[in-house]
Amino acid sequence: MIRGTRPDSPYLALLPLERGAFIGGLLLIVVLSGIVSFGTESGSHPLLYGAFLVYVGVLALPLFGAFLRTPGLFHPLFFYATWTGLRSLLTGDAVLGATGLEFHRALAGMSRTELELVAAQSFLLEALALAALYVGYGVFRNIRVPRLRQPAQPRRLAKAAVLWMALPTVAVAILSMEAGSLGNLMLQRGIASDQRIAAEIGGQWHYLAGVGTIVPVVWLAFDRNAVKHPVFWMVALFGAFLVFAATGSRSDVIWPFILIALGWALRHRTIPYRTLWVLAGIAIVLVGLLGEFRAATRGAATLADVEFQAEIWSSAQAGYETMVRNSTTNNGQIAVLRSVPDRVDYLLGESYLSIPFVVIPSRLWPGDTPDAAGKLNATYIYGNPLTGIPTGPVGEAYWNFSYAGVVMAFLVFGGVLRFAGSLYRTNSEHPLIIPVYLYTIMALAPGSNEIYNFVHAFVPVIGFYLFVRLVDRVRLGRTSAPRTAGMEGSQ
Structure with missing residues (x-):
């Protein structure tokens, strides 16, 4: 844990040592990438590395006090830049900037130089998007927000947490009955999407199977010492198991624990760096391990037929290689930039039309609902309509309205972050605002897939918050007498 006297700030004010660590980390990435780019035969094109430098430079602006008057680790602008930027750098963007791109899954036949020029365009568009975000945040400065009653x-x-877990448990039970058994349900990721249970009975059961993952995040917002309760961790682990059993999603397993660590940091006004490093290592191992499990399920008739080796080092390596591929040879944004508008027309808002349908189960809507960007990318650019390939918010904005779309989307999103930051700053101890703010800065971005993910988390957060209040007020069918706000206890 980094020591130092931290100024009082709801955003967790940035210590000089932390600022230096961030700047030093970015410089190290830039230097090492430059050595590989110019010092090896497999190095990237100079224009690609130059665009990479521009992107890192714009990414680093919130680290400087002259740019951001009150920098803090959880300041919405600072967090978005560091979380989104550093995560992308460490999981593949730095590799792309250093070694370039020899081939791309969706762009067969293109030369290395052509691919690297498209990758350079991608980095420059990312820098433009960040600049528009900063401007938008500054423009929407006079935003008034309400102070909510604690x-x-x-x-x-x-008790409320255990009762709430009945929802995802029932959902997984229904899915298991449809599949024939829990083991057969866990084999669903190994078959084509049009043959999965979701295509037959609707995706709403998969959604309900994941509503348990928000419980520990909201619980921690109510009770800063929740991590000391064994039931807290039992609920967290059970929720992660249920969502993976139903969907096979690795990110849905990992994200709740990252949110728990960040929620703890907000409640205690300190950063558990050792815990975060351990979580990062576990996350990489899980990405590889669960990915190997999914790959092993292809063609398996029963769970007993699944064979894979659970080795920590190989799983970590496989997990990191998966993340790098998603930033390089399987980068959906690069595929969009090269294909639009030469091979594929602009969407002109088509992918954004899917957003209003985010809370409507497809089974309840007559006809097909509009597809989000990831599905459109897989269908029209990759030629595989049975999956989804993320375009990223920048790629989606470009696909819809070219360069102007990127600027406008991130200008507006800057205003959204300003509102979210103001709402949290005014209500930094409110048990509903804390998880909503965390999901906003962690998951929300101006893209249809990202908005889907945010809304799908936001709805159960509100639902569980209200459920906690209801359970606490009702006892054996009778409304209990109201208690004072200062009453202690969480069980």
């Missing part, structure tokens, strides 16, 4: 501290949080 609710009473609930006494039956654990």
Whole structure:
């Protein structure tokens, strides 16, 4: 844990040592990438590396106090730049900037030089998007937000959490019955998407199977010491198991634990760096391990037929290689930039039309609902309509309205971050605002897939918050007497 006297700030004010670590990390990435780019035969094109430098430079602006008057680790602008930027750099963008791109899954027949020029365009568009985000945040400065009344501290949080877990448990039970068994359900990722259970009975059961992952995040917002309760961790692990059993999604397993660590940091006004490093290592291992499991399920008739080796080092290596591929040879944004408008026309808002349908189960809507960007990318550019390939918010904005779309999308998103930051700053101890703010800065971005993910988390957060209040007020069918806001206890 980095020591130092941290100034009082709801955003967790940035310590000089932390600022230096961030700047030093970016410089190290730039230097090492430059050595590979110019010092090896497999180095990237100079224009690609130059565009990479521009992107890193714009990414680093919130680290400087002259740019951001009150920098903090959870400041919406600072967090978006560092979380999105550093994560992308460490999981593939730095490799792309250093070694270039020899081939791309969706762009067969293109030379290395052509691919690297498209990759350079991608980095420059990312820099333009960040610049528009900063401007948008500054423009929407006069935003007024309400101060919400602090609710009473609930006494039956654990009871509410256990009762809430009945929702995802029932959903997984229904899916298992449709599949024939829980084992058969876990083999679903190994078959084509049009043959999966979701295509027959609707994706709403998969969604309900994941609503348990928000429980520990909201619980921690109510009770800063929730991590000391064994039931808290039992619920967190059970929720992660249910969502993976139903969907096979690796990110849905990992994200709740990252959010738990960040929620703990917000509640305690400190950063558990050692825990975060451990979580990062576990996340990489899980990405590889669960990916190997999914690959092993292809063609398996039963769970007993699945064979894979659970080795920590090989799993970590496989997980990192998967993340690098998604930033390089399987980069959906690069595929969009090269294909639009030469091979594929502009969408002119088509992918954004899917957003209003985010809360409507497809089974309840007559006819097909509009597809989000990832599905459109897989269908029209990759030629595989049975999956989804993320375009990223920048790639989606470009695909819809060219360069103007990128600028406008991120200008507006800058205003959204300003509003979210102001709402949190005014209500930094409110148990509803804390998880909503965390999901906003972690998951929300101006893209249809990202908005889907945010809304799908936002709805159960609201639902579980209200459920906690209800369980705490009702006992054996009778409404209990109201308690004072200062009452202690979380069980």
